[in-house]
Amino acid sequence: MDTLDTLDTLDTPGTPGTLHTPGTRDGQRTARHLVSVDDLTDGELRRIVRRGAEFSAGTAGRSDALEGLVAGIYFAKTSTRTRTAFSSGALRLGARIIAYGPGDLQLNTGETTEDTGRVLSGMLDVLVARTAGPEAELRGWAAQDRMAVVNAMSAEEHPTQALTDLTTLLRHFGRIEGLRILYVGEGNNTAAALALALTRFPSVHLELRTPPGYGLPAQVAARARAQAEQYGAVLRERHDMDALPAEYDVVYTTRWQTTGTSKPDPDWREVFAPFQVTARLWDGGSRAVFMHDLPAHRGEEVTAEVLDGPQSIAFAQATNKMHSAMAVLEHAAGRTAR
Template identity: 55%
Template sequence: MDDTPATGLFSLAELRPDTLTGLVRRSAALHRDPRAHDRPLDGRAAGVLFTRTSTRTRTAFTVGALRLGATPVTYGPDDLQLNTGETLTDTGRVLGAMLDLLVARTAGPLADLRALARAGRLPVVNAMAAEEHPTQALADLATLTTAFGDDLTGIRLLYVGEGNNTAVALAHALAAVPGAHATFASPAGYGLPETELKTATRRAGTTGAVIEQIHDLGLAPGHIDVLYTSRWQTTGTRKADPDWRESFRPYHVDRRLLSRWPGAAFMHDLPAHRGDEVAGDVLDGPESLAWTQAAMKLPSAMAVLEWAAPTPH
C-alpha cells in the first residue's frame, strides 16, 4: 500500500490505484484474521459523526476504532452546536483541537466534509455523502476478492438500479482495476451523474477498464461475473416523479433476471427492500454475497482508519 500520509478519504477518484488496491487487500486480510494488527490507534480519539441513519457503517467504524485501540467519540444528529447555528468552520476548528480523526456522514454535500477537514486540520473519512459512498466500494471490492481471488483484473460487473452514491463509488473503484468492465443500467433520468461518469471513464482509460452506462437492460452484456443492485430509494432522498416505481420495475432482480447470467454472483449494499429492487430468494440465495459484504464493512473500516490516522509525533 502507498504509505503517503493520508489527509482523509473523500472520494475514491482521488486515490491512486495502488493505494486503493492496498486498502482492498488490507480489508480482506483483516476479514480473514481480525487480530492481524498491533492496535495502531492506541491512545487516539476518533470522532464518529452520523447525522443520517446507519446500521453497518456506523457500527463498523465504532467497533473498528475500538479494536484498533482508539477511543470513539460518537455524535448523533442532535448532538453538536451546528444545530444552534455554529458554523462548519468553527465546529471543525474545535473538533480538530481534540480529535485525531473524524468519520462523518452528514446531511450535507461532500464539500461540508472537506470544510471540516480544512478548518480542523484533521483527517476526515467520508462515511457517505450525497455524491459518493467510498467505504462501501472498498468493502465491495474486498468482498469480490473472497469470491474471485486477490487479482480482480478483468472482473465484469453489471449494476442495475439508481445511479446513487454507491454506484458512483463503484464506478471510481472499478475504473482503477485493470481490464475491469462495469456496466451501469438505470432508468433514464436516474443514472450516474455525468461529471462522475466522465471522471471514472478518464481513469478507466489509463487502466484498460471500461465504465459504461445504459438505460435498457436489453443492451446489458451477455457475460458478467457479478450482478449488483442497491435500494431504489437512496437514504435521505426523495424522487420528484410520483410514478418513479414504474420506471424502476424492469430493474427488479429476481430469479428470472439473474438466470440471464448463469454462474454470476449477486451483490447488494443493504439495507434491502425485498420485493422492490430484489426478491428475497435472490438476496438469501446461494449466489448472494450480500452478507459477506455486510461483514466486510468492519475490516474495511479498520483498514481505512489505519491508513487515515495521522502518524503520532
C-alpha cells in the same frame, strides 16, 4: 478464495507511535482525509483494499494502530452497517470513540463546518461523518490538517462502501482485475463511488443499467470514463434492461430509495420496476454472485429468491464493512500495525 497477491503494496507504511496530541507530525503519523475515492492514490486504494481483505481473511495479525487515539463518530442520518463498522473497527484497533447524533453539534445553531472542524481537530484524531448532504460540508471539516476526516456517506458519493465492495471482490475472487460487474438500479452515491473505484483497475468491465433520468451524474460519469480509458477498463451505461452482457461475474444493486433522499416524480416506482433484480439474470446457468450494499427491500429492487439464495454474498459483504473500516481507519490515522 484467499489469494490476495494481486494487489501490490506500493507505499511504505509508517510505524505507529505512542500517546500524543492530535496533529502530531513526528514521522509516526500523518492524518489523511478520505472524502472521495479521488482522494486516494492508486497505491493507497490498493493497500486499503488489500488490508481490508487481510482483516477479513484473518491474516492481518493483531493491530493496535489506533492505540492512544480518539475517533469521533458523527451520523446525522440513520445507519446500521457503516456506523457499527467504524465504531467496532475503531475499538478493535485500540481507539477511544466519541459518538455524536444529529442534534449534538453546534452546526444546528449556525456554526460553520470550518469552525466545527477547527475545534474538533484540537481534540480528535479522526472524524468519521455521515451527513448525506453535499460533499462541501465534509470538505469544510477537512479544511484543517490535524484531524483526518472520513466520509461515511455524502449526497454525491459513498467512498467507504466502494472500498468495502472491492474488499469483498478481492476476498471472493482473489482479484479485481478483469472482473465483469453488472450494476442494476439508480446511479446513486454508491454507484458513483463504485464507478470511480473500479475503473482504476485494468480490464474491469462495469456495465450500469440505470432507470431513465436516474443515471450517474454527468460529472461522475465523465471522470469514470476518463479513468477507464487511462487504466484499460470499460465503463458502459444504458437506461434499459435489453441486450444484457452475455457474461458477468457479479450482479450488484442498491435500494431504490437512497438514505436521506426522496424522488420528485410520484410515479418513479413504475420507472424503476423493470430494473428489479430477479432470478432471470441467472438464466443460462450464470455463476455470478449477487451483491447489495443493504438495507434491502425484498420485492422492490431485488426478490427474496435472489437476496437469500445461494448466489448472494450480500451479508458477507456487510460483514466486510467492518474489516474495510479498519483498513480505512489505519490509513486515515497514518498508522499501520506493528
